Amino acid sequence: MSFNALVVRKDDEGKTSAQVEQIELDDLPAGEVVVTVEHSTVNYKDGLCLGPGGGLVRDYPHVPGIDLAGTVETSDDVRYSPGDKVVLTGWRVGENRWGGYAQKARVKADHLVPLPDGLSTSDAMAVGTAGFTAMLAVMALEDHGLKPGTGPVLVTGAAGGVGSVATAILAARGYEVAGVTGRPETADYLRSLGATQIVAREEINETVKRPLEAETWAGCVDAVGGAMLGRVLGQMKYGASVAAVGLAGGAGLPATVVPFLLRGVNLLGIDSVMQPYDNRVRAWQRVASDLPMDKLAQMIQPAGLGDLPKLGADILKGQVKGRVLVDVNA
Numbered sequence: 646m647s648f649n650a651l652v653v654r655k656d657d658e659g660k661t662s663a664q665v666e667q668i669e670l671d672d673l674p675a676g677e678v679v680v681t682v683e684h685s686t687v688n689y690k691d692g693l694c695l696g697p698g699g700g701l702v703r704d705y706p707h708v709p710g711i712d713l714a715g716t717v718e719t720s721d722d723v724r725y726s727p728g729d730k731v732v733l734t735g736w737r738v739g740e741n742r743w744g745g746y747a748q749k750a751r752v753k754a755d756h757l758v759p760l761p762d763g764l765s766t767s768d769a770m771a772v773g774t775a776g777f778t779a780m781l782a783v784m785a786l787e788d789h790g791l792k793p794g795t796g797p798v799l800v801t802g803a804a805g806g807v808g809s810v811a812t813a814i815l816a817a818r819g820y821e822v823a824g825v826t827g828r829p830e831t832a833d834y835l836r837s838l839g840a841t842q843i844v845a846r847e848e849i850n851e852t853v854k855r856p857l858e859a860e861t862w863a864g865c866v867d868a869v870g871g872a873m874l875g876r877v878l879g880q881m882k883y884g885a886s887v888a889a890v891g892l893a894g895g896a897g898l899p900a901t902v903v904p905f906l907l908r909g910v911n912l913l914g915i916d917s918v919m920q921p922y923d924n925r926v927r928a929w930q931r932v933a934s935d936l937p938m939d940k941l942a943q944m945i946q947p948a949g950l951g952d953l954p955k956l957g958a959d960i961l962k963g964q965v966k967g968r969v970l971v972d973v974n975a
Contacts, residue, residue: 646669646670647667647668647669648667648668648669648670648747648748648749649665649666649667649668649747649748649950649973650665650666650667650668650708650746650747650748650950651663651664651665651666651695651708651709651710651746651747651950651951651953651954652664652665652666652668652706652707652708653694653695653698653702653705653706653707653708653709654705654706654707655705655706661696661697661698661705663695663709663953663954663957664954665950665951668708668747670749670751673743673747673749673750673751674742674743674751675751676751676752676753676754677720677721677722677752677753677754678717678719678720678721678722678725678731678751678752678753678754678757679717679718679719679720679749679750679751680713680715680716680717680718680731680733680749680750680751680752680757681715681716681717681718681748681749682713682714682715682745682747682748682749682750682973683714683715683716683766683767683972683973683974684713684714684715684766684767684769684770684970684971684972684973685710685712685713685714685744685745685746685770685773685971685973686712686770686771686773686774686775686968686969686970686971687948687953687956687957687960687965687969687971688711688712688773688774688775688806688960689891689893689960689961690711690739690740690774691709691710691711691739691746691953691957691960692956692957692958692959692960692961693957693961694707694709694711694739694740694744694957695709695953695954695957695958696957696958696961701737701740701741702740702741703741704741707743708739708743708744708746708747709739709740709744709746709953709957710738710739710744710745710746710747710971711734711735711737711738711739711740711744711745711774712732712733712734712739712744712745712770712773712774713732713733713738713744713745713750713752713770714730714731714732714733714745714760714766714767714769714770715730715731715750715766716728716729716730716731716766717729717730717731718749720754721754722754724754725754725757729759730759730760730766731757731758731759731760732757732758732759732760732766732769732770732929733745733750733752733756733757733758734773734774734777734917734925735756735774735917735918735919735920736753736755736756736918736919737918738752738756745971745973746950746953746971746973747973748973748974755922758922758925758926758929759926760929761926761929761930761932761933762933763933763934764929764932764933767970767972768938768941769929770970770971771941771942771944771945771968771970772810772932772936772941772968773806773968774917775805775806775807775809775810775968776806776807776810776932776936776941776968777917777925777928777929777932778807778890778915778917779807779808779810779811779814779866779890780810780814780928780929780931780932780935780936781888781890781915781917781920781924781928782807782811782866782888782890782913782915783811783814783815783818783866783888783931783935784927784928784931785886785888785913785915786798786864786866786886786888786913789886789911789913790884790886791820791863791864791885791886793818793819793820794819795863795864795882796821796861796862796863796882797820797821797822797823797841797842797861797862797863798815798820798821798822798823798862798863798864798865798866799823799825799844799861799862799864799865799866799867799877800812800815800822800823800824800825800840800865800866800868801825801849801865801866801867801868801869801873801874801877802825802826802867802868802869802891802893803824803825803826803831803835803840804824804826804828804831804834804835804966804967805868805893805963805965805966806944806965806967806968807866807868807890807891808824808866808868809835809838809944809966809967809968810936810941810944810968811866812824812835812838812839812840813838813839813936813937813940813941813944814935814936815839815866816838816839816840816841816940817839817935817936817937817940818935820864821841821842822839822840822841822842823840823841823842823843823844823862824838824840824842824843824844825844825845825846825849825869825873826843826844826845826846827845827846827847827850828966829845831966834943834966834967837940837943838940838943838944839940846873849873849876849877850869850872850873850876850894851872851876852872852875852876852899853876853879855879856879856900856901856903856904857879857903857904857907857908858876858879858880859880860880860881860882860883860908861880861881861882862877862880862881862882862885863882863885864885864886864887864888865877865881865885865886865887865888866888866890867887867888867889867890867891868890868891868893869891869892869893869894870889870891870892870893870894870895870896870897870898871892871894871895871896871897871898871899872894872895872897872899873894874887874889874894874898874900875898875899875900878900878904878905878910878912879900879903879904881904881908881910882908883908883909884908884909884910884911885908885910885911886910886911886912886913887910887911887912887913888913888915889912889913889914889915890915893963941968943967944966944967944968945967945968945969945970946965946966946967946968946969946970947969947970947972947975948969948970948971948972948975949971949972949973949975950971950973950975952971953971956969
């Protein structure tokens with residue numbers, strides 16, 4: 646039985662194009678579990694894979710979609726049975742393996758996580774890799790001592806996918822949240838998620854010669870990197886931590902070791918792709934308990950498979966606010 650998938654193809658001249666096609670179950674890659682996909686989402690990596698590939702896609706034709714959630718159809722692994730609700734993020738699915746932009750996916754059982762109680766498949770994909778990463782960042786900050794009442798927590802790139810979810814989670818847990826954005830029109834949106842302070846990008850995006858500034862932030866979820874991260878490190882309170890989750894502002898880090906040596910600042914790297922199973926389960930359970938569903942609903946932009954080529958281009962330009970929820974059956 647054929648089903649819909651968004652297939653990216655590359656022509657003889659190296660140009661790529663993406664369109665919805667009918668494919669067969671036999672076209673799918675090897676794996677122990679076949680999932681009837683219900684929802685997916687759009688991340689920065691998806692934007693790359695929908696276009697020229699960004700070095701992520703090895704072979705064409707290709708089905709992108711680094712996230713998926715749905716129902717197990719068949720399983721050769723005892724951990725999963727038909728009817729189980731599951732979620733998949735990371736493991737380079739959608740990059741070097743076919744992903745979630747199809748109505749069915751065949752995946753490795755090791756890559757799946759049971760959908761936690763209290764979350765639907767649409768909830769899970771409104772969260773997606775971006776929100777999962779945000780939860781990992783909050784967990785890491787709290788594991789390193791962050792507590793409500795210790796001062797404001799900075800979220801850079803706050804109107805993006807990671808930043809939106811991080812803002813909502815932190816605010817719901819009682820933190821004072823300062824959201825950094827370069828889009829003034831998103832200020833009301835960020836306040837609706839719980840941000841109590843809006844910081845203009847230009848206020849914090851320039852390199853300064855002083856290695857230390859006034860101790861301002863009790864913690865930080867940084868999706869930007871580059872000069873902004875270098876600046877933020879010098880503004881952290883004593884013993885505070887920065888969870889680094891992205892590099893929208895560049896991969897370089899114009900900084901000194903002084904904040905680490907004189908203030909005991911911690912720089913925590915957050916990777917969502919290769920996270921061990923137990924920590925994935927912990928993070929998804931925390932999402933179910935800590936992320937206000939009414940706030941999540943405010944972040945959502947609905948889409949179908951046919952909308953994805955344009956949305957992929959938009960997210961690469963920084964023009965997507967919040968989270969895109971893809972209904973693969975729409």
